Amino acid sequence: MDFAIRTDHLGRIYKIRGGKKTEPRQLEALHDVNLEVRHGELFGLLGPNGAGKTTLIKILTTLLAPTSGQAWVAGLDVTKDPEKVRPRINMVSGGEASGYGLLTVRENLWMFAQFYGLSSGESNRRIDELLEIVGLADRKNTKSSDLSTGLRQKMNIVRGFLTDPDVLFLDEPTLGLDVGASREVRRFVRKWVVDNTDRTLLLTTHYMAEADELCDRVAIINQGRVLACDTPATLKHRLQKEAIFRLEVSPLNGSGPSLFESLPGVRKVLYRAQDGYSVLEFILEHDDVLGGIVNTMTTQDIHILNLQKHEPTLEDVFVDLVGRSMEDVESSQDEETSPG
Amino acid sequence: MNSELAESVRQARRPHKVEGWQLFVRTVYARAYPRLIGQQREKSWMFFDIFLPMMAVSAYVFIYRAIGAPEEYIGFVVIGGAMTAFWMNVLWNMSSQLYWEKEQGNLALYIMSPSSMMAVLLGMAMGGMAATILRAGVIILLGSLLFHVSYAVVSFWQLFIVLVFTMLALYGMGMMSASVFLLLSREAYHFVNLAQEPVYLFSGFYFPVKSMGLWVSMLASLIPLTLGLDAMRQLAFPGGAALGFLTVPVEIAILIVLSALFLVGAWWLLRYMEKLAIQEGRLTESRR
Secondary structure: OOOOEEEEEEEEEEEEOOOOOOOOOOEEEEEEEEEOOOOEEEEEEEEOOOHHHHHHHHHHHHOOOOEEEEEEEEEEEEEOOOHHHHHHHEEEEEOOOOOOOOHHHHHHHHHHHHHOOOOOHHHHHHHHHHHHOOOOOOOOOOOOOOHHHHHHHHHHHHHHHHHHEEEEEEOOOOOOOOHHHHHHHHHHHHHHHHHHOOEEEEEEEOOOHHHHHOEEEEEEEEEEEEEEEOOHHHHHHHOOOOOEEEEEEEEOOOOHHHHHOOOOOOOEEEEEEEEEEEEEEEEEEEOOOOHHHHHHHHHHOOOOOEEOOOOHHHHHHHHHOOOOOHHHHHHHHHHHOOOO | OHHHHHHHHHHHHHOOOOHHHHHHHHHHHHHHHHHHHHHOOOOOOHHHHHHHHHHHHHHHHHHHHHHHHOOOHHHHHHHHHHHHHHHHHHHHHHHHHHHHHHHHHHHHHHHHOOOOOHHHHHHHHHHHHHHHHHHHHHHHHHHHHHHHHOOOOHHHHHHHHHHHHHHHHHHHHHHHHHHHHHHHHOOHHHHHHHHHHHHHHHOOOOOOHHOOOOOHHHOOOOHHHHHHHHHHHHHHHOOOHHHHHOHHHHHOOOOOOOOHHHHHHHHOOOHHHHHHHHOOOOOOOOOO
């Protein structure tokens, strides 16, 4: 079968230079990644910051060579035929400041369209059309340096779609945008995929709801490894046979979640201390396990303030696969990389 | 049948894209555009690129007049002052440009596009050159009017050839150094600073380079402006030839060789740099 994107045992190791007296160390950004993305699919790569999403996109967009394995985009090997891959792709990254501030929105977009060989007439026609769709038509003669972050990102989004790529890579496209702007971007992306059924879109995000809302299929990636790959519904369905409860209780006062982890039937416990109370999230093998938890709380004099059972989300899937929430993974990475 | 029809309609709606030399030409023009339009929108260049060089020119003119130097020296200084605009343009807007493009996120988009990086660099060079010709022209015009410089051009054709090959070699050098500077990351800024003032001295921007002696002048000739400036002075002023470093035909020949060397060097280095950057992951990771 012919895939829009395919990777075969793809790996990438970075050599990070140390100081004058320290040896360079190696960072494995991708490990044995095997993915198959079908034509016309909106495929999501979901993972915390530093999971390897951007590295994978860089390899697929011919900006970075893999250290092992192979990757194909539109049926072409990205390492052997980068010149043939490039006319068929485009990329938009969240928070990018590409283009030139002195140029207007229209001029910046026209310039990038020229690099793909579009005529000026065709470029301007498509620019007008796309600016209208994203609601930026009234700002087309504004210098891009005068745009807000949200409007600038809309301009970048238009840049990506302007050249009508076979495969479009969106790397955290809603990063740093407010709720309204993010929603508009998502709506535009979804509509584009519906209107262009033969085009493929690969989206990376660390926003679970975004992946859930937009993507036909999702690959969950952490520490350079693909942990699961399926439709959001199927991924969540894996947890539906389990029971997920969220409890707000009186402060645990040091006893922490370890109190419950060893109870039979408890698969995962997440704990968060709040101002004046504690939040516990349980993934249980079945509903009946909750009885044992409540008993333990009673014996420990822990009062239940609120109890909710909820449908699994991709966040729960991530917790189930990694053992920690995405937020926890990101904050532990921050601690590891912070100086001192 | 309906799906086939829908597919052909979709294909017909796809934008037509040119390839090959047409794509190359479009890229050159598109990348030159920000430079051409930029000077109309950012007027501060009038102060930094005309007023400041004019002050340096004036200082030398007053010194030469005070010590009773030959009148040709006044013209030498005015032309030298005009040429500083090109040197600054090559340093700040060519050599260090790819580094800034990387920081801004444009470099990845250039490389990822089907166009060649050589076309992008050529566009930068041509846009910068066109914008700088205007600045240099204004300095020559103002300097000539203010200090009553009189010209006696020996050969317009030779002058034109000197100007063309000086620009080709100079911007070829700028394109070549852009690739090298890309690998230097933040140090690029210090190198640019370091290269600015010494070249004014060694290339003889404000005096005949011959005064620096044979060896220094020969070494300085690696920078195309040295010979270009010397040849222009010989061709534009009556007593210029007597103060020249080499004869004009020899200087033209060297400039032609330098042009070829630097342009081929730029092409080769750019390919090498792109390959290296993609392998090491340094193309977009400035801090890695």
